[in-house]
Amino acid sequence: MITNRKSAATLSVAVAALVATTAIAAARDQIRIVGSSTVYPFTTAVAEQFGKSGLGKTPVVESTGTGGGMKLFCAGVGVGHPDMTNASRAIKKGEFEDCQKNGVTDIVEIKVGIDGLVLAQSKGGTPLKLTLEQVFLALAEQVPGADGKLVANPHKNWSDIDKSLPNVKIEVLGPPPTSGTRDSFHELYMEVGAKKIAALKDMQKADAKGFEKLWKSLRKDGAFVEAGENDNVIVQKLEANKNAVGIFGYSFLEENASKLRGASINGVEPDYDTISGGKFPGARPLFFYVKKQHVGVIPGIAEFAAEYVSDKAMSKDGYLARKGLVALPKAEAEKVAAAVKAMKPLTAADVK
Amino acid sequence: MTDIAGTDGPAFRLDMTSDAAKRRIRKRYAAEARFKAYGLAALAVTTLFVAALVFDIIRNGIPxxxxxxxxxxxxxxxxxxxxxxxxxxxxxxxxxxxxxxxxxxxxxxxxxxxxxxxxxxxxxxxxxxxxxxxxxxxxxxxxxxxxxxxxxxxxxxxxxxxxxxGTPIIKRNGVGTATPSGTTGEITILTSSNDFAAEVVAIKQAAKAKADTLAIEAARLATFGGQSLAPRIAEINAEIAELRARVDSPKVEEVLDGKLPSKLVEINGGLVKLTRLTDISVAGEVLLPLTSAAEAKPGNWRVVTYATPESNRKVSDLEIGYLERLREKGFVENRFNTRFFTAGDSREPELAGIRGALIGSLLTLAVTLVLCVPIGVLAAVYLEEFAAKNRLTDIIEVNINNLAAVPSIVFGLLGLAVFLNFFNFPRSAPLVGGLVLALLVLPTIIIAARAALKAVPPSIKEAALGVGASHQQAVFHHVLPLAMPGIMTGTIIGMAHALGETAPLLMIGMVAFIVDVPGALTDAATVLPVQIYLWSDLPEQAFKLKTAGAIMVLLGFLFLMNGAAIYLRKKFERRW
Structure with missing residues (x-):
């Protein structure tokens, strides 16, 4: 009997605790950020600085991926929903409409910097000098054959594509389709590469959908390997296999400069200056989006955005550059800083 | 009748001495020996994997x-x-x-x-x-x-x-008398002996090796022929010609770049990084200023080599110069990293600690424990001792077993839908994490508790009932206490399982960068395995060590919990 009563008491305490906490979610004094795992290392650095400088409580930054972050961000307005989301690509039309539908009408887009999407290999391998066309021919599931018709990609070695490339097996490790990095790879490398191929010119005009499908499909015969979201895993695999090529953000190349070498694309080596100057073809802007309706409701949002775009953080000598973010060109950075001050929301016309 | 076969056919006798029988026996023994060998091999392979894993984690984690x-x-x-x-x-x-x-x-x-x-x-x-x-x-x-x-x-x-x-550092004494031209900036150093001949030879050898590989590449391209490759071949040939010219002319100044091992000279209390050199004179940039431009006698100056080329390491020659100087002066100390246990997360690897994640794990597990044990044990007692055996209880039983096999991410989705969206609990809170993990662990505890109750001999309950105890008294006074060790073991193993989960926590926002150490059940928090996952994904090399260190802590806790389970079982177990 006694034991029984004790258990019952514990149970009722637990239930009471549950009921009591239902009321807790009402107020929030801490900024909540979700989104891309590519932007996560930078946003967290800003969050830490923000907390250290006493501007407010250190924001909570979740790593959910660009798509997942957008979903959470657009789910509604109120303390239960995040205030900002990180994105390794611009917001999509569908996501924007979803936001509007749920009452998230005022979204401010802030470009924080540039990330170079690089192809890298171990320093032990033969250096690769590629063009975007060659990247497409190496990795697309279907490529134009001798008669101009599409055939399953026959290229086994890099030298099958172009004699001047090394005679080693094509083996590329990259991110899975859920990653924003993968989207960027398709757009920056595969699409541009496909557009340059003469045999595909007609198809691009006649069958736009088919053309898009073409550059959005990667080989499934083992030449392209999905290596997971964790870029460090790709780095480790490159160290082990000197013929393999990996796709990841420039910050990982910079951090592992002792072991890895970036492949030059269209004759441009991936380094800080070529990416910052817009010369390197595989450069992409990184964004974060602020829910303007939360400014003033959750304390510190405007200050956080200002810290992010401040010279101390975002400039070439800023602490984000030391974390691997490539700074925007000066003129553009000033424009972004002004936009943060004005907090001008996106309109449907701004979204592609 | 023919079915009494044994009467007129030859009698079957088990002959243990015939050759055939011996062969059969040998075959059976061999089969048994083979089986043992397979078992041993399987065991060896598993042990090898575990040992390799633990060794790798400890090797990376200790620093x-x-x-x-x-x-x-x-x-x-x-x-x-x-x-x-x-x-x-x-x-x-x-x-x-x-x-x-x-x-x-x-x-x-x-x-x-x-x-x-x-x-x-x-x-x-x-x-x-x-x-x-x-x-x-x-x-x-x-x-x-x-x-x-x-x-x-x-x-x-x-x-x-x-x-x-860093890099291996090789030092050798200078043979001649060296004379620096200045104390700071760009200086040249002359020596009375050909001290740098070896370096010049090494550079020429590297250039020759490069020219040879280029020649092979050019030959390969030439076999394809064709117009498109001609410019590339011409480019390569020009480079080969340039390299060969350098190799063949002895008196030309050699240039050191970041792709070759760095050469430095330690002289008059300073450090000079060499950029151009011939046999007897070198030019370079002063990294650490010289005290004077006086002559240095043989033995009083040294040629230093950083064997890893500068482009192949994270720290520059200048940084190594500073760090080595600080080490020589005895400033550098390697101390136990208490911060690792007292600080929350940080984006600076040297400042990051696991305390936030550890406290988050403890809070989460506390919620799980408080919910799971009473609910799990009472459910088990009811199902085992009181529930009528009918279709309904059968269905419940099957579903509890099914629930134990559901992928854990599903519980996260459930948590998102129910606790966050419906009850409006805060995101990233240990409270919600605990609730979700409780759902995950409940089936394990119910199954373990039922097994433990079933293992108590019926005679105990019957004796209690025989002396007039009610059914409830018999269960709670006699059966349950005897089943407790088994229940506790099941609970601890369930908790250890919960401690290692990350997937369900993603959905409820606990996969996050959180600097502040949580102090309450509704503060934002993360847990140990999530911290490990987040650190493993960061580009900084130092986070690799932190990841391994955090894994060691997590493994330590898991060993402790499993050890406690074994101890409790051994201590309180009763055999009948």
């Missing part, structure tokens, strides 16, 4: 528990915090510590004038370098105006350098 800092005498100026404000800890905390630590460091390596040199020097320190000094001053404001001996934390790259990710 995470130590941290290099500079033990320095830091002069805190008297006007650092005005005397009337010294009683206010906030004033001491918010003072600017950067100039104080910078000056201490500059005093340790005097004579650096270039702005770049100064910046490089200051960046060797962590952004949290002054934390310990700050704590000391807050605790004892009387130290202001005095010189304080405190450790200044080094940055992650400097720390990694001392942990062995």
């Amino acid at each position: 995470a528990f130590t941290q290099h800092s500079l033990m320095m005498d830091v002069a805190v100026p008297a006007d650092f915090v005005p005397a009337d404000k010294r009683s206010n800890p906030v004033a001491i905390r918010s003072a600017d510590y950067f100039p104080v630590t910078r000056d201490a460091l500059k005093a340790a390596i005097p004579g650096i004038q270039s702005r770049q040199g100064e910046r490089t020097l200051v960046r060797l320190l962590s952004s949290g370098a002054a934390d310990e000094l700050r704590d000391r001053l807050v605790a004892d404001p009387g130290l202001i105006g005095k010189t304080v001996r405190v450790p200044l934390l080094l940055s992650d790259d400097a720390d990694l350098y001392f942990k062995g990710s």
Whole structure:
């Protein structure tokens, strides 16, 4: 009997605790950020600085991926929903409409910097000098054959594509389709590469959908390997296999400069200056989006955005550059800083 | 009748001595020996994998528990915090510590004038370098105006350098008498003997090797023929010609670049990084200033080689020069990294700790435990002892077993839908994490508790009923206490399972960067395995060590919990 009563008491305490906490979610004094795992290392650095400088409580930054972050961000307005989301690509039309539908009408887009999407290999391998066309021919599931018709990609070695490339097996490790990095790879490398191929010119005009499908499909015969979201895993695999090529953000190349070498694309080596100057073809802007309706409701949002775009953080000598973010060109950075001050929301016309 | 076969056919006799029988016996023994060998091999393979895994984790993880800092005498100026404000800890905390630590460091390596040199020097320190000094001053404001001996934390790259990710350093004494042309900036050094002949030969050999590989490449391309390759072949041939010319002409100055091992000269208390060299004279940039431009006798100066080329490592020659100088002067100390256990997460590897995640794990598990044990045990007691055996209870039983096999991410989705969206609980809270993990662990506990109850001999209950106890009394006074060791074992194993989960926590926002150590069930928090996952994905090399260190802590807890389960079982187990 006694034991029984004790258990019952514990149970009722637990239930009471549950009921009591239902009321807790009402107020929030801490900024909540979700989104891309590519932007996560930078946003967290800003969050830490923000907390250290006493501007407010250190924001909570979740790593959910660009798509997942957008979903959470657009789910509604109120303390239960995040205030900002990180994105390794611009917001999509569908996501924007979803936001509007749920009452998230005022979204401010802030470009924080540039990330170079690089192809890298171990320093032990033969250096690769590629063009975007060659990247497409190496990795697309279907490529134009001798008669101009599409055939399953026959290229086994890099030298099958172009004699001047090394005679080693094509083996590329990259991110899975859920990653924003993968989207960027398709757009920056595969699409541009496909557009340059003469045999595909007609198809691009006649069958736009088919053309898009073409550059959005990667080989499934083992030449392209999905290596997971964790870029460090790709780095480790490159160290082990000197013929393999990996796709990841420039910050990982910079951090592992002792072991890895970036492949030059269209004759441009991936380094800080070529990416910052817009010369390197595989450069992409990184964004974060602020829910303007939360400014003033959750304390510190405007200050956080200002810290992010401040010279101390975002400039070439800023602490984000030391974390691997490539700074925007000066003129553009000033424009972004002004936009943060004005907090001008996106309109449907701004979204592609 | 023919079915009594044995009567007229030859009688079947088991002959153990025939050859056939011996062969059969041998075959059986061989089969048994083979089976044992397979078992042993399987065991060996598993042990090997586990040993390799544990070895790798420990090898990577051990360095995470130590941290290099500079033990320095830091002069805190008297006007650092005005005397009337010294009683206010906030004033001491918010003072600017950067100039104080910078000056201490500059005093340790005097004579650096270039702005770049100064910046490089200051960046060797962590952004949290002054934390310990700050704590000391807050605790004892009387130290202001005095010189304080405190450790200044080094940055992650400097720390990694001392942990062995740097470069092998080779030193040899100079043979001739060396004469430097200056003490700072770009200088040349002449020697009376051909001290640098070996270096020049090495550079020429490297150039020759490169020319040879290029020649092979050109030959390969030439076999394809065709117009498109002609420019590339011409380009390669031009490069080969240039390299060969360098190799063949003995008196040309050789240029050292970042792709070759770095060569430096230690002379008159300074350090010069060589950029151009011939057999008897070298030119280079002064990294650490010389005390004088006097002649250095043989044996008083050294040629230093950093064997890893500069482009192949994280730390530059200048940084190595500074770090080695600091080490020679005895400032560098390797100390136990207490911060790893006392700090929350950070984006600076040397400042990051696991305390936030550890407390988050404890809070989450506490919620899980408080919910799981009473609900799980009562459900098990009811199902085992009181419930009628019918279709409904059968269905419930099957579903509890099914629930135990559901992928854990599903519980996360459920948590998102029910606790966050419906009950409006805060995101990232240990409370919600605990609730979700409770759902995950409940089936395990119910199944374990039922098995433990079933294992209590019926005679115990029957005896209790026989002396007049009610059914409830018999169960709670006699059966349940005897089943307790089994239930506890099941609970601890369930909790260990919950401790290692990350997937369900993603959905409810616990996969997050959280600096503050949580203090309540509704504060934002993360847990140990999530911390490991997040660290493993960051680009900084030093986080690799932190990841392994955190894995060691997590494994430690798992071993402890499983050990407790075994101990409890051994101690309280009763056999009948």
